[in-house]
Amino acid sequence: MIDKLDHIGIAVKDLQEALDFYENQLQIEATGTEEVSEQKVKVAFLPVGDTKLELLEGTTEDSPINKFIEKKGAGVQHIALRVDDIEQSLEDLKSKGVKLIDEKPRYGAGGAKIAFVHPKSTGGTLIELCEREE
Numbered sequence: 001m002i003d004k005l006d007h008i009g010i011a012v013k014d015l016q017e018a019l020d021f022y023e024n025q026l027q028i029e030a031t032g033t034e035e036v037s038e039q040k041v042k043v044a045f046l047p048v049g050d051t052k053l054e055l056l057e058g059t060t061e062d063s064p065i066n067k068f069i070e071k072k073g074a075g076v077q078h079i080a081l082r083v084d085d086i087e088q089s090l091e092d093l094k095s096k097g098v099k100l101i102d103e104k105p106r107y108g109a110g111g112a113k114i115a116f117v118h119p120k121s122t123g124g125t126l127i128e129l130c131e132r133e134e
């Protein structure tokens with residue numbers, strides 16, 4: 001069901017400022033930025049080996065990213081696990097009584113299909129399931 005760690009989602013206050021650190025100081029190159037309006041975020045992906053960092057800036061006050069930063073401060077907000085059939089994964093988890101935030105896949109950056117599992121069901125980590133062709 002789980003293929004790999006697709007990305008680590010990092011909540012930042014200012015995407016440009018964060019990119020300055022990751023690109024210029026750490027020297028990891030971003031592949032581009034995208035606004036995902038349904039999630040109220042602007043994101044940049046930075047490939048690292050076989051996975052990626054996803055820097056996320058909230059685009060509205062009620063964005064999950066800004067709410068997270070308010071409560072917990074900037075930093076790792078979610079991990080994303082790659083699955084090969086997201087509908088089947090969601091059905092499987094639901095049948096096991098796992099609390100899903102999204103019962104149906106939504107649009108994710110780069111055209112992925114994504115859905116979130118509630119941190120209350122995972123022991124405290126927000127988990128994104130993610131299906132993409134690559």
Ligand SMILES: C[C@@H](C(=O)O)C(=O)SCCNC(=O)CCNC(=O)[C@H](O)C(C)(C)COP(=O)(O)OP(=O)(O)OC[C@H]1O[C@@H](n2cnc3c(N)ncnc32)[C@H](O)[C@@H]1OP(=O)(O)O
Binds near residue numbers: 009064067068
């Ligand atoms: C673009 C896309 C992509 O990759 O393609 C993305 O990644 S978009 C990434 C941004 N989008 C998302 O995150 C969408 C999914 N997230 C959500 O629906 C929300 O953020 C929730 C996870 C449901 C949290 O909602 P809300 O902020 O209203 O929280 P709440 O006050 O009800 O909090 C419920 C409990 O969860 C905890 N909690 C909240 N956010 C958390 C997080 N990121 N990781 C771990 N725990 C978290 C709170 O501290 C609280 O715990 P206590 O009760 O113990 O105090």
Ligand SMILES: [Co+2]
Binds near residue numbers: 054078128
């Ligand atoms: Co993500």
